[in-house]
Amino acid sequence: MQALTNRAQEVSRKPMTFMERLYIPGILKGMAITFSHIFKKQPTIRYPEQKREFSPVFRGLHVLNRDEEGRERCTACGLCAVACPAEAITMEAAEREVGQENLYREEKYAAKYEINMLRCIFCGLCEEACPKDAIYLSETFAPANFTRTGFIYGKDHLLIPNPVTEPEAYAEAKGQRN
Amino acid sequence: MTLLAVDWLLIIEKLVLIAIIVFASLGIALYTTFAERKVAAVLQDRPGPNRAGPFGLLQPFADGLKLIMKEEIIPTSSNKALFVLGPGLAMTAALMTCSVIPWSSHIEIFDRKIDLQIADINIGILYIFGVVSMGVYGMMIGGWASNNKFSLMAALRGASQAISYELAMGLSLIAVLMLSGSLSLKTIVDGQMAAGSYWNIVYQPLGFIIFFVCALAECNRTPFDLPEAENELNFGYHQEYSSMKLGFYLFSEYINMIMSSAVMASLYFGGFDVPFLDESTLAPNIAAIIGVAALLTKIAIFIFVFMWIRWTVPRFRYDQLMNLGWKTMIPLALFNMLVTGALILLKAGV
Numbered sequence: 001m002q003a004l005t006n007r008a009q010e011v012s013r014k015p016m017t018f019m020e021r022l023y024i025p026g027i028l029k030g031m032a033i034t035f036s037h038i039f040k041k042q043p044t045i046r047y048p049e050q051k052r053e054f055s056p057v058f059r060g061l062h063v064l065n066r067d068e069e070g071r072e073r074c075t076a077c078g079l080c081a082v083a084c085p086a087e088a089i090t091m092e093a094a095e096r097e098v099g100q101e102n103l104y105r106e107e108k109y110a111a112k113y114e115i116n117m118l119r120c121i122f123c124g125l126c127e128e129a130c131p132k133d134a135i136y137l138s139e140t141f142a143p144a145n146f147t148r149t150g151f152i153y154g155k156d157h158l159l160i161p162n163p164v165t166e167p168e169a170y171a172e173a174k175g176q177r178n
Numbered sequence: 179m180t181l182l183a184v185d186w187l188l189i190i191e192k193l194v195l196i197a198i199i200v201f202a203s204l205g206i207a208l209y210t211t212f213a214e215r216k217v218a219a220v221l222q223d224r225p226g227p228n229r230a231g232p233f234g235l236l237q238p239f240a241d242g243l244k245l246i247m248k249e250e251i252i253p254t255s256s257n258k259a260l261f262v263l264g265p266g267l268a269m270t271a272a273l274m275t276c277s278v279i280p281w282s283s284h285i286e287i288f289d290r291k292i293d294l295q296i297a298d299i300n301i302g303i304l305y306i307f308g309v310v311s312m313g314v315y316g317m318m319i320g321g322w323a324s325n326n327k328f329s330l331m332a333a334l335r336g337a338s339q340a341i342s343y344e345l346a347m348g349l350s351l352i353a354v355l356m357l358s359g360s361l362s363l364k365t366i367v368d369g370q371m372a373a374g375s376y377w378n379i380v381y382q383p384l385g386f387i388i389f390f391v392c393a394l395a396e397c398n399r400t401p402f403d404l405p406e407a408e409n410e411l412n413f414g415y416h417q418e419y420s421s422m423k424l425g426f427y428l429f430s431e432y433i434n435m436i437m438s439s440a441v442m443a444s445l446y447f448g449g450f451d452v453p454f455l456d457e458s459t460l461a462p463n464i465a466a467i468i469g470v471a472a473l474l475t476k477i478a479i480f481i482f483v484f485m486w487i488r489w490t491v492p493r494f495r496y497d498q499l500m501n502l503g504w505k506t507m508i509p510l511a512l513f514n515m516l517v518t519g520a521l522i523l524l525k526a527g528v
Contacts, residue, residue, distance in 0.1 A: 023502075024387070027491055034221045034490040044225050 059124045059137040062115055062153070063160050063173060067105055070162040073134035076110035083129035088119035106132075113158065117142040117151040139175045191292055199276050199296065207432040208238040210481060214432075217485040245425040253325060253418050260323035265419065265426035268316025272430040274309045275437040278302035280364045282450045282469030286462050294466060295364060302363040303355070306441060307348060310396060313434065314340045317398075317405060320427065321415035332414040335496065336405030339395055342503035343402075347392035349511035350385040353518040354378055354445055363441075367449030373456070377448040384514045386446045388507055393438040395503070398431060400488040404496060439480035440473065447476050 019025060045052050054060070065073050076093035094111035096104045103109075127136045145151050161169035212227070212234070219226025227234035252261055277296040284293045299305060314337050321333020357378060358366040370377050379386050395402040406414035416427040443449060450469030460468070494502065 027487075030490045031486060034486065037223055038220050040223050042223050042225055044223075046225070046228075 054139050058139055059122045059127075060141045061117075061138050062120075062126070062135055062158055063138045064110075064113060064155065064158045065134050065136060066160055066163060066170075068163060069102070070164040071101075071103060071105040072109055072159070073105055073132045074110045074113065075106045075108045075132055075134070076113070077108075077131065079129045079131065080126035080135055083125040084120075085123060085125060086119045086121045088116045088121075089126060090114050110155070113155050115153050115158065117153055118148065138173065187290070191290075192296060195292075195294070195296055196277075199281070200273055203273065203276055203433055203436055204429075206436055207429055208242065210432045210436065211241065211428070212238045213481065214485050214488075217482065218489050221486070221489045242425070246422050248421040250421040250423070251418075255325045256418065257323040257325070260319050261418075262423070264316055264320030264323055265416075265423045265430070266316075267319060268313060268430040269426045269433075271309050271313035271316055272433040272437065274312075275306055275434075276440070278305050278363055279437070279440045279444060280367050280449055281473060282466040284462060285466045294470065298362060298364045301361045303351065303361050303366075303441075303445075306363075306437075307344070310434075311340070311344060313396075313430070316427075316430065317415050320419065321405075324415070324418035326418050328411045328413075329415050329417050332405045332407070332411045332417075335407075335411075336398060336415060339398075339402060339404060339499060339503070342500060343392040343395035343507070346388055346503060346507035346511045347396065349508060349515055350382075350388040350392070351445070353382055353385045353511075353515045356515075356518055356522055357381055363444050363449075367444050367451065370448040371451045377446065377451070377453075379446040382446060382514070382518070384510065385518070386442075388511050388514065389442065389446070392507065393442060394484070394487065395499075397434045397438055397484070399435065399484055401491040401494050402499060403488075403493060404499060407493060435481055435484055436477060439477040439484070442480055443473060443476035449473060 067073055076091050078091060078093075081087075081089040081091060090112075091110045091114070092112040093108055096107045096109055122137060124137050130136075142151065142153075160173045163170040215237070216226045216234075227237040230236040230240045252258055278299060280293075280295040280298070282294040284291050286292070317336045317340075318333045321329040321331075321336070324330070354366070355361060358369045360366060360369075366378075369375060394400075398405050405411075406416075408414070411417075416424055419427060450473040452468060452472045455468075458465075
């Protein structure tokens, strides 16, 4: 039969030599190898205390961004929802009232903004689609939850802390991303 | 203190000694399970159990608690009496071995000389062999009473393996007995401790290797853990067991390991002898403590080697196991016995 690839190697079926049948030299060789592993560095990351560093392009949980004065950038244009291949994003738009200028940057804002984290594939297309730099993917991932509804993240989960009133929490949520 | 022609102090002394040794072996076995996991982890470049307590030192207690809290299941189609008897028998046989091992020379309390050995019977090593072969029954009864094909198969394998390797073990032992001229473990150890004599390993390197391999097989340790072959027999002879009955089986394996290490240390490595130290110059109590420490160190080293082998060598196939036992080990042991006998005769100048 013609071989599909030329990578196949013939199995050696010759009987074991006397040294091989003694087993002991082979076993000692193996034991030396395992013993040398005692002194090797463990690659383990002790998880809750230590965490693996993500790469700078890691796409994690979404963040709804604010501008420098703490106003929400999102204008509920819906481009992210259109771009989303998993159809994970839903939103409802609302018009800014007089006196809400310090809350929303433009006259239209997202009254409701939800991402279903079970549908989301973390592709980052929403981030690319957004004309206002209002959404980006952060360096953390969605934690476990007991219910499916718990994975639908609303504005209370997604919105970044206010940089004016809570600068530390803002910096932490912002992470290394710009 | 003799009353009714019985030395009551002796009985109390022996009872205390039995209690200490039984609980100490249980405690050591508890931590041997922990050591096994740690050694496995270190040999595989990982940290091992490290969550329960500092360095994970409370892990064996957590494991034990878990085993006790588990639901006790006795299969309806099993032979109930034998099903319960199995683990008890395995544990009893494992613990009974420790009675003839000389843990150290003797201590002196209030002018009373107390031997640190439960019973110095003159057929000590034969007794150990008898008890160890009883241990096979624990496995066999457990496997048979489970009424499970896999368990039965594993029990049969275990029994045939134990019987085959016991032969080679006994034959390799005869050479040691020729050297020491006694079946009593105490006499064998004293012979190695005497000035001008070396440990038996010097005279019996081949015999020791045979004995060691057979001890691995007797303890059902890898590479001879066919009765527990997870991938062919699901879990082996204790597949139907749960809760503390399973715990007893697992525990008895570790106690067997400790005891066979102690026997090997006594037979080939001078028992409680510390090399290059003349114990007779020390106060007896200090010498006894040093002796116990020396024996425990030797046991610990043996146990480490057992684990080291477990995490290095893959399991033998059944036919390879039988070939090794009958076609290699037994002829080698016979050869060793003949050579030893011939050399002893030559030296005696007959």
